Amino acid sequence: MRHTLAVLVDNKPGVLSRVSGLFSRRGFNIESLAVGMTEDPEISRMTIVVRGDDRVLAQVTSQLGKLIDVISVCDIPSSESVDRELVLIKVSADATTRSEIMQIVDIFRAKIIDVGTETLIIEVTGDRGKVGAIERMLKRFGIRELVRTGMVAMNRNTKTVNGGDA
Amino acid sequence: MTDTWVPDHILYLVKGRVFQLKRRKRTVTDATISGAKALIECLRDERVDTIFGYPGGALLPLYDELYDADIRHILVRHEQGAAHAADGYARATGKVGVCLATSGPGATNLVTGIANAYMDSIPVVAITGQVPTPLIGNDAFQEADITGITLPITKHNYLIKDVNDLPRIVKEAFFIASTGRPGPVLIDLPKDITTDELEFKYPETVHLRGYHPDINIDKDAVRRAASMMMQAERPIIYAGGGVIISNTSSELLKLAETINAPVTTTLLGIGAFPQSHPLSLGMLGMHGTRYANYAVQESDLLIAIGARFDDRVTGKIDAFAAQAKVIHIDIDPAEIGKNVRVDLPVIGDAREVLRLLLSYLREKQSKSGAWLEKIDAWKKEYPLQYQQSDTVIKPQYVIQEIHRACPDAIIVTEVGQNQMWAAQYFQYEQPRTFITSGGLGTMGYGFPAAMGAKVGCPDRTVIDIAGDGSFQMTSQELATVVKNDICVVVAILNNGYLGMVRQWQELFFDRRYSHTELTQSVDFVKLAEAYGAIGIRAEKPSEVPSAISEALAADRAVIIDFVVDPTENVFPMVPAGAAINEILEPEVTA
Numbered sequence: 001m002r003h004t005l006a007v008l009v010d011n012k013p014g015v016l017s018r019v020s021g022l023f024s025r026r027g028f029n030i031e032s033l034a035v036g037m038t039e040d041p042e043i044s045r046m047t048i049v050v051r052g053d054d055r056v057l058a059q060v061t062s063q064l065g066k067l068i069d070v071i072s073v074c075d076i077p078s079s080e081s082v083d084r085e086l087v088l089i090k091v092s093a094d095a096t097t098r099s100e101i102m103q104i105v106d107i108f109r110a111k112i113i114d115v116g117t118e119t120l121i122i123e124v125t126g127d128r129g130k131v132g133a134i135e136r137m138l139k140r141f142g143i144r145e146l147v148r149t150g151m152v153a154m155n156r157n158t159k160t161v162n163g164g165d166a
Numbered sequence: 167m168t169d170t171w172v173p174d175h176i177l178y179l180v181k182g183r184v185f186q187l188k189r190r191k192r193t194v195t196d197a198t199i200s201g202a203k204a205l206i207e208c209l210r211d212e213r214v215d216t217i218f219g220y221p222g223g224a225l226l227p228l229y230d231e232l233y234d235a236d237i238r239h240i241l242v243r244h245e246q247g248a249a250h251a252a253d254g255y256a257r258a259t260g261k262v263g264v265c266l267a268t269s270g271p272g273a274t275n276l277v278t279g280i281a282n283a284y285m286d287s288i289p290v291v292a293i294t295g296q297v298p299t300p301l302i303g304n305d306a307f308q309e310a311d312i313t314g315i316t317l318p319i320t321k322h323n324y325l326i327k328d329v330n331d332l333p334r335i336v337k338e339a340f341f342i343a344s345t346g347r348p349g350p351v352l353i354d355l356p357k358d359i360t361t362d363e364l365e366f367k368y369p370e371t372v373h374l375r376g377y378h379p380d381i382n383i384d385k386d387a388v389r390r391a392a393s394m395m396m397q398a399e400r401p402i403i404y405a406g407g408g409v410i411i412s413n414t415s416s417e418l419l420k421l422a423e424t425i426n427a428p429v430t431t432t433l434l435g436i437g438a439f440p441q442s443h444p445l446s447l448g449m450l451g452m453h454g455t456r457y458a459n460y461a462v463q464e465s466d467l468l469i470a471i472g473a474r475f476d477d478r479v480t481g482k483i484d485a486f487a488a489q490a491k492v493i494h495i496d497i498d499p500a501e502i503g504k505n506v507r508v509d510l511p512v513i514g515d516a517r518e519v520l521r522l523l524l525s526y527l528r529e530k531q532s533k534s535g536a537w538l539e540k541i542d543a544w545k546k547e548y549p550l551q552y553q554q555s556d557t558v559i560k561p562q563y564v565i566q567e568i569h570r571a572c573p574d575a576i577i578v579t580e581v582g583q584n585q586m587w588a589a590q591y592f593q594y595e596q597p598r599t600f601i602t603s604g605g606l607g608t609m610g611y612g613f614p615a616a617m618g619a620k621v622g623c624p625d626r627t628v629i630d631i632a633g634d635g636s637f638q639m640t641s642q643e644l645a646t647v648v649k650n651d652i653c654v655v656v657a658i659l660n661n662g663y664l665g666m667v668r669q670w671q672e673l674f675f676d677r678r679y680s681h682t683e684l685t686q687s688v689d690f691v692k693l694a695e696a697y698g699a700i701g702i703r704a705e706k707p708s709e710v711p712s713a714i715s716e717a718l719a720a721d722r723a724v725i726i727d728f729v730v731d732p733t734e735n736v737f738p739m740v741p742a743g744a745a746i747n748e749i750l751e752p753e754v755t756a
Contacts, residue, residue, distance in 0.1 A: 010376060014325075018317060025318045055503060062500035068322040068342060071376040 002031065003057050004083060004153045006161040007046040007064060008071040011037060015069045019046060022067065028052065028060050032085075034150035043071065045161075047152045074161040076153045083153035086125045088113075089135065092142035093120040101141055108134045119144060201329040202231040202360040205293070208336035209237060211368045214264050216240060216255065216621055218248035222268020223308060224295030227360040240621065240650055243642040245272050247614035249279020250640070252290045254615030256283075257601045258576060259622035260413065262344050263288070268295040270308030273354075274315065278608060280350045281319040285605025286434060287411060289348035291339050292320075298358040299327060313354050321349030329362035334369055341372045346379030347498040348411060381497065383514040383522060391469075391493050391510055392526035398467035398491075400537040401427040404450065404479075407434030407604065408472015408496060408516050410597045415439065417520035418471065424527050426534045428541055430458035432473050433589055436600040441593045447541070448550075451479040452740045453586045456548035459738075459746040461541050465490045472496060472516045475505040476605070485745035495519050550590050552734070559707050561659040561730045565591035568629060568657060571714045575627040576601065576619050580612035580636030583665035586736040588631040610639025616654045617647055627655070627718065634660040634684055644697035647723040655717045656725045658690055661732040669735045673750070685732075694725040703727040 009015045016035060023030050031049040038045045050060055057075065064073045076083075093101050098120070105112055105122055108130065114121035124134050128151070135143070155161065199207070205228060209217070216238045221229045232239050242248045245267040252263030263283075267276050273294040283290040297306040302325075313323045322342050324335045332355075339351040395401060409418055409431075415438050422429050422445050429439040430447040439446055447458035462468065468490040473479070480486040483505060494501070494508040495516055502511040512519050552562045561583070568575070569592045577592055578601040579585040585602055594600050601619055603611040616630035630637075637658055647654055659665075662685035671679050691701030700720050704713040710728065717724040739750045 014313070017314070021317050058503060059500065062502070066498070066500055068374060068377045 004076045005048045006074045010069040011044040032150035034152050049151050081155045085151045087148040089122045090145040091138050104137050197365050198363040199366050202228040204366045206231050206235045212340045217264045218251040219266030220245050222272045224269035224357045243645050245275035247643045249276045250614035251618030253283045253288050254618030255622040256288050258619035263290045266293045270310045273312040282606040282608045283350040284319045289343040290350040292352045294354050296354045296356040299356045316352050320352050323352040325354040326359050329359050329364045337369045381514045387512045388522045395425045400465045401467040402465040403427050403429040403469045405435040405438045405471050406432040406473025409438035412516040414517040415597045434604040437594040437597045440595045457544035462487050463747045468492045470494045474501050481740050481746040558731045561587050562591045564728050567710050575629050578612045578616040578630045580632045581607045581609045582633050583736050584631050584633040584659045609636040613640050614643050620652050620654050629655045632658045635664045648698040659730050661730050690727040699723040705729045
């Protein structure tokens, strides 16, 4: 089972290696990890997608919580949250295929951000399902390169991971 | 504030030492002191009376300050000795142990000791020198990324990059090491930070956003625990090192007597409950008593306090206490459900939880009477036993004789058979009287840890129960104990083998004793004498009592070389992976 964790950490050097080191040492599998500064510049937020049953999740959460630089760990249930990932896809495109690819891009509300004689770079933002679908659609044209930011997620409504809940 | 220029390359003598001053610009005011001096001030504010350390290039400015500081510095002969000594000091006194080593190899030599303290939750602050900050990352001489190396074996670690952070970091380090679930904290101190100047003020409080060791105990959970204890017919308390760390022995005794539950302890929990008490079952697990293991397996309520269900305790995990409901009292939420299912977790400091629990409990009368009778029958039927001999010294006999001669000693052990016999055949009545490397199982731990324990508790008799293999791993500290008048006794159970490995080879590897024989490797009496310690050898059972009394009367460190039966094994024994009631034991004839 897949879980999304929002982890608030002190924005200090070395914190990422403490977190990733913990995952490798304890044998937890990270599916994706995205990190960046929050509204408070002293705090960074990591969004970690991890696979495992409830027992693994409980261990991950409590072991993370023991790191001194970790301020809080929240499980973000997919039913009560939105999640997004940004993906750049460099796909082969010549005169014969370009218009078809552009149609697909339109349908998925993605963007073409670079055009070359043999390739297009497409920017897609979406949840796991949408990103997977466009990737499948573009595969037959030849995906030359693909990079993803990793999932970021946020609770719906007024609920926040830093304690606010109305 | 004035800018002072110091002339180029002037040599001068102070107290017989040669100083070379290099041309450098320093901004000095009356209010500023160097990082090195600030560190000494911090240690004083933390009431550190002793440091175990070893100097080196990166630490020269700090050692210069230590030269006339009123902190006792004990110069070890290998940095591993410093780390274990700080650990032994911490276990014996309950205070934070401090060790100090230079950059690079000095720091990496601490690693085993730090890992050892981490596994057993021991408060240690390790301070390491580091190359100057501009050189970090350049593969400079004696550079090692010690914060990276110790990331998974410290509770937390720091690299100081600005001298103004030094007081705060030292304050946090001691706070983190000694609160919550204790553990080692490392501070990496670049050389230029020790000479940089700062306006010193030691912070009074610690503010860490991500660390709050004060836990609000869930009173409902404690109430439920109380009611489960009142209802249980076959309760058993399984007490670990956490009981000792949180100084909860007297509350544990009250709890056991109130609910009439027998108490078994882990290896690290030895001393948490008086072993002469009728409710004491001794140690459980792989080399635990039969009656402790049987009682766990037949119990209907297992009350774990400050213990972590280690594989050496549980054996086959699915079969462990299979009929019991499990209450787990621990300060570390990550231990709950890590290894076994728990019916009722109670998170908090053991002492506070037990005090609360006792306020909810009333005296329990008869409910577990039949249970205690059954356990007493097991105790009578399956006592710890070995085959005594008139001709060859049995290691168990040595331990019993040491107990007879000095029942209130602090016993420290190495790792292996010596450790298990010391756990089984000495009778421990008080916490902090049994000091051993549990989680990491570090051979070579005992002797330097004994040194640290003796420094922390100079009025106590401290005896290291050693094996001939383990002792040779850190025997160089003989120089340290002699030089510093640290009167410890090392009782070597010399069987000429790496005995515990040999035992496994005998039982599980067709007696193929691959590379475990150590016979005739060293004359321990001469070794002791070479260092200026006293060496005594005992080869016959009749010589054992006099060797012990001679050692206890000595005014110097002593090694007793007990030449013991090389074929003796540690029993009872639960083979690895078996359930803890599947016990191997040889026949003992009367």
